Amino acid sequence: MGFSPKNDPPEKKTEIIPKIWEEKQDHIQKLFRQHHDKKSPETEDNTQVFVDSQRSNWNVTDRFQALIEESETVYEIISPEGIITFISDAATKVVHYQPDKLIGEKIFKFYQGEDLTKLKGMISYVLANPGAKTQNILTYKKKTGERVHLEVNMQNLISHPAIEGIILSFTNATTRVKAENKLNYTITHDELTDLPNRLHFKTLLAQQYALSQNNGISLAVLMLDFERIKYISDALGTQFGDQMIMKIMIRLKAFLKKNQIIGRYSENQFGIIARNLASREAYATMAREITALFLQPFKAANYEFEIAMSMGISLYTEDAKGKDPDDLADESGEFLIKQANIALLWAKKEGPNKFKFYCTDFSIQNYKQFELRSDFIKAIYQSQFKIFYQPIVTLKETKILVAEALIRWNHPVWGLVSPDEFIYLSEETGSIIEMEKWMLNEVCQSCNKTLNEGFPKQNVMVNFSSIQFYEKSFALTIKEILTKFSLDPKFLIVKVTEDLLLDDSENIRNNLKELRSMGIKIALNDPNFSFIGLQNFNIDILILDGSFLNNVLTVTASASIVQSIIELTRQLNIKLVAVGIDNWEQKAFLEKLNCYAGQGDFYSKPLPKDEYKTILKTGISDPEPLLPQNTYAQLVDERRNYFRLFFNRYVRADLAILQIKDKQMGVGNTKVLIQDIGPGGLCFISNIQFPIEQGFTLQFETSLLNKKIKVYGNPMHMKKFNNHLYQYGVKFSINEDERDELTKILFEIQTIVKRNTIFEDSSFTFDSPSIYFKGLANQ
Structure with a gap:
C-alpha cells in the first residue's frame, strides 16, 4: 500500500508511491488492450463498464496518495537492523527532516538514553512476534535540536510482499504529553510546598x-x-x-x-x-x-x-x-x-x-498506638465504635441508680480499645465533637427503645470533652437530640472535668447554665477536685476516682483523704459516687463511711446494651464473691493436662508479638510479670490490653535457675487486675522438644519448692504489679 520492495535502490525510496501508481496504470492499460483484442459483439457493450471501473480505482489511488502526503502522521519502514528504507513526506512537518536525507540512516542515531532503550525494546519485540503491534511514547531530537514527544506504533511486516520491513507510524504528541505531565505533577506534588x-x-x-x-x-x-x-x-x-x-x-x-x-x-x-x-x-x-x-x-x-x-x-x-x-x-x-x-x-x-x-525492641504499647493512630479515621467511617453501659449502684442495696455510657472502639486486630487509648486521637484529628454527638444519639436512641419495651426509666451519665463547651450551640445541640427521641432532659447526667470549671469562658458558663435550666445534672469527674470549682458552680455529683481506693486499707493517709471527701460532699449536699470498687474490702470501707453510691467491676463490668438489659430488668447488680489471691509458692494440680507452679513473687519477663492473625510481626521487648507457669501455659500481668484470639501469638523470654526460657502461645482469657493492669492466661503452642526442656526446669523448681515453699530467683521482683509498672512508666 504505497511501500516499495526492498530491492529498490535507496535513492528511489522517496518515489515509491508514484512508482507504484505508474505500475498500476501500465497494468490497467495492458488489461484494457487484452480486453479490446478479444472483444466480440457480445462483450463490446461491457467495455465501457470495465473502463469506468478502472477509472474509479485510479481515483481511489489518487486519494490515498494525497492523504499520505498531507497527513500529520509519518509512515516509516526500517530494516531489522534499523536502517530507514522509506519515510513519508510528513516527516518534514513533524520532525523537520527532509525524507531523502533520512533514507539509509540508522534510526537509532535520533534517540538517546531511555528513549533509545525503549526503541530497541520495541524492535526486539516485533522481531520476536511477527504481526504483533506495540506502542510507546519516544522523545525525538529534531533537526533544530528541539525535542518532541512522538507516539510511535510499530509492527513487523517483513513477510508482506509489498513492505518487507518493520513499519512505523508516529505523530507529534508533545502537547498531549505536556498536559499529562502537568496533570501528573499536580497529582503527585504538594500544592503549598511543591514537594x-x-x-x-x-x-x-x-x-x-x-x-x-x-x-x-x-x-x-x-x-x-x-x-x-x-x-x-x-x-x-x-x-x-x-x-x-x-x-x-x-x-x-x-x-x-x-x-x-x-x-x-x-x-x-x-x-x-x-x-x-x-x-x-x-x-x-x-x-x-x-x-x-x-x-x-x-x-x-x-x-x-x-x-x-x-x-x-x-x-x-x-x-x-x-x-x-x-x-x-x-x-x-x-x-x-x-x-x-x-x-x-x-x-x-x-x-x-x-x-x-x-x-524490634520497641515496646508493644508504642506499636499499638501507631496502629490505632493509622486506623482511627477509618474506624469512624466503618462504624467500629460501640456503646457499653456500666451501672452505678447504691452500696447497701446494690440498687441501680444510673447507667454510665462508655464508648469503646472494636478494633479489628486489638479488640475492644478503651477511650484512654483513642480519645486523644479524636482531639488531634478534630473529630471529637462529631464522635460525642454520635455517642449521644446512640444513647438516646437506645434509651427510647428500652422505654418502649417496658423497661423502667433509667438515668444515663455521658462524658463530654471540655472542647464541646466552647461551642456556643452545645446546649442547644443536646436539646435537639433529646427532643428528636422524645426524652425528658432530666434523665441525662453530663460528666465534666475540673479544668472546665476553672475556665472563665462565657460560652462554658452559658452552656452549663442552659443545661441545668433544662434539668440536666452535672457530674464532676476529677480526683484532684477544686474547692473553687465546687464553690462557683452547682455540681450535683462528684466522682471519687478509683486511685483513692487503692491503698485505703493499708495507708492511713489515703483512708483519711477519702473520709474527708465524703464528709465534705455531705455538707455541700453533693452526691458522691466512688468508682473503681474492685473487692469486698473496699466496699465495706466505703459503707462504713456512709458513702451512698459506687461503681466498679466488683458490681459489673461495662456491658453491651443487650447484656445490660438483663440486669436492668431487676434493677439490682449483685456482686460475686472474689477469692483472695495466693501469696506463697505452691505446686497446684488444676486438673488440667499439665501442672502449674505458683510463685511467691512475680517473675519478670520480656514479651514480643510474633504474629497477628496471618501477619508475621516480631515486635516487642515489653516488660510483663509472670504469675504462674506450667508446661502447657502461663498466667501473666501487663499494662497493655491484648485481644483474646487464636491468631494473636505472643513470645515470652525470662530465666529461672539461671536457665533461659523462651516460650510462645496465644492468650485464651483475660480479666482486669486493677484499673490499669490486665491478667491473661496463655496456652503454649510450643513443640514437644521445647515443652520437655521447660518441664525439666519446672521439675527442678518443684524439687526446691517441696523442700522449702519460699523459692527465690534473680528474675523475681519484690514490687507489686502496680508499683512495678508505675516504675517502668517513670523511666
Whole structure:
C-alpha cells in the first residue's frame, strides 16, 4: 500500500508511491488492450463498464496518495537492523527532516538514553512476534535540536510482499504529553510546598529501595513531625501556619544533598529518603544536624515561634536481610515508612527535638498506638465504635441508680480499645465533637427503645470533652437530640472535668447554665477536685476516682483523704459516687463511711446494651464473691493436662508479638510479670490490653535457675487486675522438644519448692504489679 520492495535502490525510496501508481496504470492499460483484442459483439457493450471501473480505482489511488502526503502522521519502514528504507513526506512537518536525507540512516542515531532503550525494546519485540503491534511514547531530537514527544506504533511486516520491513507510524504528541505531565505533577506534588506528596513519596521510595536491594547500599527513611503548627494556624490564621510550613521546607531543602529526597507526607509531617551513608552513626549525625536546624525560632510578621520537631528513622542495610521476611518481601519498601513512624512515636515520648531509630525492641504499647493512630479515621467511617453501659449502684442495696455510657472502639486486630487509648486521637484529628454527638444519639436512641419495651426509666451519665463547651450551640445541640427521641432532659447526667470549671469562658458558663435550666445534672469527674470549682458552680455529683481506693486499707493517709471527701460532699449536699470498687474490702470501707453510691467491676463490668438489659430488668447488680489471691509458692494440680507452679513473687519477663492473625510481626521487648507457669501455659500481668484470639501469638523470654526460657502461645482469657493492669492466661503452642526442656526446669523448681515453699530467683521482683509498672512508666 504505497511501500516499495526492498530491492529498490535507496535513492528511489522517496518515489515509491508514484512508482507504484505508474505500475498500476501500465497494468490497467495492458488489461484494457487484452480486453479490446478479444472483444466480440457480445462483450463490446461491457467495455465501457470495465473502463469506468478502472477509472474509479485510479481515483481511489489518487486519494490515498494525497492523504499520505498531507497527513500529520509519518509512515516509516526500517530494516531489522534499523536502517530507514522509506519515510513519508510528513516527516518534514513533524520532525523537520527532509525524507531523502533520512533514507539509509540508522534510526537509532535520533534517540538517546531511555528513549533509545525503549526503541530497541520495541524492535526486539516485533522481531520476536511477527504481526504483533506495540506502542510507546519516544522523545525525538529534531533537526533544530528541539525535542518532541512522538507516539510511535510499530509492527513487523517483513513477510508482506509489498513492505518487507518493520513499519512505523508516529505523530507529534508533545502537547498531549505536556498536559499529562502537568496533570501528573499536580497529582503527585504538594500544592503549598511543591514537594512530592505522600503518594509520590512512596513511589520514589520504591525506586530507591529497589536500587538499594540491587546494589547492596544502605537506605534510610526519616519521618519528621512538627508540633505547634496547628496551634499557630488556629490562633493567628492559616496563612501563618502555611508560612511556618514553607520556612521549615526551605531549611530542610537547603540542608539536604542532591541525592536525598524530601516530601511532604502529611499536614505537619515531612519524609526524607537518604541512602549510601557509611554507617548507622553517619545517619545519626545527619539526624542530629537536622534537629539542630530547628533549635532556632522562626519569625513571621511581628511574631516569633518555636517549633518542636520529633524524628523517627528506619534504616535498611544488607545486614537487615532475612531478619524480617514479611517486611523484606515488600518490594515497595513501604514498611520503612511504617517503622520510621513507630520510631517517631517513641521519639515524641522523650520530648521535643528528639530522634529515634526503629528497632524490634520497641515496646508493644508504642506499636499499638501507631496502629490505632493509622486506623482511627477509618474506624469512624466503618462504624467500629460501640456503646457499653456500666451501672452505678447504691452500696447497701446494690440498687441501680444510673447507667454510665462508655464508648469503646472494636478494633479489628486489638479488640475492644478503651477511650484512654483513642480519645486523644479524636482531639488531634478534630473529630471529637462529631464522635460525642454520635455517642449521644446512640444513647438516646437506645434509651427510647428500652422505654418502649417496658423497661423502667433509667438515668444515663455521658462524658463530654471540655472542647464541646466552647461551642456556643452545645446546649442547644443536646436539646435537639433529646427532643428528636422524645426524652425528658432530666434523665441525662453530663460528666465534666475540673479544668472546665476553672475556665472563665462565657460560652462554658452559658452552656452549663442552659443545661441545668433544662434539668440536666452535672457530674464532676476529677480526683484532684477544686474547692473553687465546687464553690462557683452547682455540681450535683462528684466522682471519687478509683486511685483513692487503692491503698485505703493499708495507708492511713489515703483512708483519711477519702473520709474527708465524703464528709465534705455531705455538707455541700453533693452526691458522691466512688468508682473503681474492685473487692469486698473496699466496699465495706466505703459503707462504713456512709458513702451512698459506687461503681466498679466488683458490681459489673461495662456491658453491651443487650447484656445490660438483663440486669436492668431487676434493677439490682449483685456482686460475686472474689477469692483472695495466693501469696506463697505452691505446686497446684488444676486438673488440667499439665501442672502449674505458683510463685511467691512475680517473675519478670520480656514479651514480643510474633504474629497477628496471618501477619508475621516480631515486635516487642515489653516488660510483663509472670504469675504462674506450667508446661502447657502461663498466667501473666501487663499494662497493655491484648485481644483474646487464636491468631494473636505472643513470645515470652525470662530465666529461672539461671536457665533461659523462651516460650510462645496465644492468650485464651483475660480479666482486669486493677484499673490499669490486665491478667491473661496463655496456652503454649510450643513443640514437644521445647515443652520437655521447660518441664525439666519446672521439675527442678518443684524439687526446691517441696523442700522449702519460699523459692527465690534473680528474675523475681519484690514490687507489686502496680508499683512495678508505675516504675517502668517513670523511666
